[in-house]
Amino acid sequence: MPTTDVIQLPPQLPDALILELQAIFRERFTTAMAILEHHGRDESTYPLTLPQAVVFANSTDEVVSLVKLCNQFEVPIIPFAAGTSLEGHVLAIHGGISLDLNQMNQVIAIQTEDLTATVQPAVRRKQLNVELKDTGYFFPIDPGADASIGGMTATRASGTNAVRYGSMRENVLALTVVLANGEVIKTGTQAKKSSAGYDLTRLFVGSEGTLGIITEITVKIYPIPQEVAAGICCFSNITDAVQTVIEIIQSGIPIARVELLDELAIQAINQYSKLSLQEKPTLFFEFADSTSSVKEQAEFAQEVAKNHGGQDFEWATHQEDRSRLWQARHDAYFACLQIKPGARIITTDVCVPISKLAQCIEETRKDLDASYLPATILGHVGDGNYHVLLVLDPLNQQDFTEAEQLNSAIVHRALKLGGTCTGEHGVGMHKIDFLIEEHGSGAIAVMHSIKQALDPKNILNPGKILRS
Incomplete structure (x- = not known):
């Protein structure tokens, strides 16, 4: 509405x-x-x-x-x-x-010898990396916004680095959680793996505050790569860009990040971030490894891109150049808000098997071309996750109706192709109605049973994930 x-x-x-x-x-x-x-x-x-x-x-x-x-x-x-x-x-x-929880913003411990860090829930991801700066390690999960680690855990966030490092699901080792009755439990350990009992850590990661309130998180940290190189390459059409990504991933190249932006998104970030990129479908690449490996990986990716019509491959190896490039990518949401004065954005975040990505994006592009709403496609295509930013007038009911129809078509297409209604943003209120189609009524009944067992009075963030 x-x-x-x-x-x-x-x-x-x-x-x-x-x-x-x-x-x-x-x-x-x-x-x-x-x-x-x-x-x-x-x-x-x-x-x-x-x-x-x-x-x-x-x-x-x-x-x-x-x-x-x-x-x-x-x-x-x-x-x-x-x-x-x-x-x-x-x-x-x-x-x-x-x-x-913003006053609970302390980095409790950094255990470089164990490759872990323990933080309170309001610690921001950038704050953690500042604390890690002189250790030779970093925390890779990067959803774009300077989100809190607690919120990222609660929504099972991921972002641009997920293709290499995974999401919060793979990077949270242990939690301190306050249950609905006030009891405090600790889940998981600092060990890298465990076969002891039910995996309660994974239960709370992605629970969106509906099962317990997370007050401490132990996450994995990683050595800073010896060499990092970022590059951009534009294409005459979005299909060739996506096919390039699919071939690189299926070839087993350990790419660190690969992001897709369509021509409207490039136009928006050119204006917002004062860049001069060609306004065509574009891939942003990043490779991180030893110097020799980065060179080999980049050359392979460049060859694949050329085979699919990739043009004007440009590389950025200096930190300030890479930072500017990726900041522009992260600012794409805010850049697209400027497409229409006073606009708001409904953003989708479906994720599909990598083999279905080209089909999914091609069909979505046709839907968007048939709509009157301005809309851009961008996303973390290295793991099959892409976003559509639907730009609308917040006071226009027709815009909302059109946007929700497009969103529904995008989600149903992803589910039909074996994907999910949300690759990283979470369910909240907006995705509730898609869960039965994705998981089946039996699985939803189990979710209700878990909610009832842990929060019988329904006081923990009611109305999110499951209807109250």
Whole structure:
């Protein structure tokens, strides 16, 4: 539905709960309108949705205190940190308290000898890499936005490096989680693998705050590669670009990143980032390894690209040149917002088997060409994940209807080809209706059973992943 800035005041919390929270959190419990508004939005197109109050916690013990009270009074809790989610994850659609975790932003430990780091949930990915800068290691998961590690864990995020390093699913080793009854559990260990019992870590990774509140995360870190080279190559059409990626991946070349941007996306980032790239479908490559391996991999990729009509292959080996190139890619979302004054974006993030990627994108391109909405295709095509950015007027119901019809067609196509409705953004509110088609009613029933067992009063981020 169209977004609106009309503010509806949420109902007041029970007086007894307010008194308890004021006694524990003092000035870190607030119902100030400016704070409520800040916590009533994310990067989605959903309208402003105010929580009833905001609590700023600074420790696991304080989260426990809040959860116990909310469980007692049956008041929802919605975890909040960076607020960069795209599917309405942090919106208090059933009222309740927005739990702001931004004061829990400490890097607890860096264990280079074990290739791990342990952090609190509000640590941002860039912050962690600054802390790692002098160690010779880095944290590779890069969703573009400077998201919090806790939010990335909760949504099972990935990004441009996923083709080589995987998603948060493969990179989270252990968690500290506060359950709906206030109990604290620890899942996983710092060991690289385990066969001990149910894999509870994987259960909470991607649970979007609906099963527990994550307060500590242990993640993998990796040695900084000896040599890194980035390159761009443009094509006369998007099909040739995608076929290039498929051949490189199927050849087993350990490419670090490969991103696709169509001509409209290139036009947008040229204007936004002050670049002068050819406005054609373009691949952004990155190779990271030993100096000799990088050279060999880059030469192979360049040859494959030429065989598919790739033109004007350009390389950037200096850090500042690579950073500018990848920052432009990360800014593509904001660049595309400038296509239409006052626009908002609905973004899809389907993922399909790599062998089906060309077909999926070709058919999607035909749908977009038949629509009146401006729309771009870009994404992390090295792992079969691509995005369509649907640019619309937030006050125009027809635009929303058209965008949702396109989104539905894109998702159904991906599911038909053996893919998923969301490769990295998560379900939130927007993808709920696609889950039965993707997983089947039996699997959804199991998800409901897990939710009921861990959160019987439905206080943890209700209305996300599963309907409440």
